Amino acid sequence: MSKSYWKTPPRWWNWRTKAAHTGYDPFLSMGAVRPPIFACSTFATENADKLEHMFKRAYGLESPLAPDEEWPIYTRVSNPNFLMLDDRLQFFERGSENARTVYFPSGLSAIFTTVLSECNAGDVLVFGYPVYGGTDHMFRHLIPAKLGVNVIPVNATRVDEVEKVLKENAGKVKIVFIETPANPNLAMVDMEAVADLTHRLTQGIMVVDNTFMSPILQHPFEHGADIIVYSGTKSIGGHSDLISGFVIDRNVERAARINSFRVITGPTPSAFDAWLLFRSLDTLELRVMKAQENAKKVATFLSKHPKVKRVVFPELLDKKSEQWKIYKKQCDGPGSMITFDPVGGKTESYTVLDNLKVFTLAVSLGGVESLAENPWYHTHSDVTDEDKLKSGFSPETIRLSVGLEDADNLCADLDEALKRI
């Protein structure tokens, strides 16, 4: 067998059909309609010359191959389940025709390896706050202290602030990192504007964390992103049963470089998790759309509740605001994350959380089950109070990830818990 697990799609197939069929050819597995799990550390190669070239590519010494020519040699480098997954995920990402996906054992590992690959000591990384609490900690503490990279936080919803920082550091900026909508305040960053400034004023690249919207609802390559990162743990995995991450890079050579940093520093996902993710992609669009439909009902319900001071949900943005314009420009829908403030403070917020029966008190998002947490004291507890206030959330703020349960039951659950205040 000299072919990889790749089935070239006919030209007339659209992305949905491609996403349902490509990356796996049943006739290379005795007709099995679902792929096997390659629980295997090492792989046989047809001849020594081919093995030599595969190693050169793993170390970034030779240009990467087309997906249908890839051959795994060792699971830390690659594995058939990783290749199938990477190929298929790419069909969900508009504008990724010439891109390459790198699969990671977590979202943070994807972000860290990208920084490790692209930044040297003395370079500048600019990031728009707020971002996920773990990313914030990595950027503010670990990367400056351990890699000597200067990290500058900026309010990326203020294009003038981004411009000022990029102008001041023009020659040194390597990465401009944004999360939009941001975690947890759902602030929209104008990707086109930030990409334009990044490319015009610096030699750097714009990296977008697209975890909240998923590849179904937002397409950062169409708005100037160079790299998209995901916590695959969230909607892509979708069943709260694994941790994973992805880098999708428009530049194949840079993707190969990031992959070789992953290979050589060692974070290796499991073949089983790749298999689960491949399965999850089959229902990604259906899950994201259903969760969004539920979230619209829940957000509307909360916005009318007497025990709720404030609801943040893209569909509820002021139609005259700049944020609304950005939302309409770059998102295909509001998604399934809601942030709201019950009346009162921390005590009232905890009363709600402790009395929910359908929502589970847990962090994470994008799963079948609806989740609730308090970002101030939970996911973002490491961020300073000043930065949290600047990012528009308070001690009482509750973040919801709306799942696939019945929307009326979800509203009734919130109503019961809010009545306990």
Ligand SMILES: Cc1ncc(COP(=O)(O)O)c(C=O)c1O
């Ligand atoms: C927006 C966002 N990016 C990245 C991460 C980190 O992903 P992981 O937990 O898979 O490392 C998270 C985790 O919650 C997240 O919400």
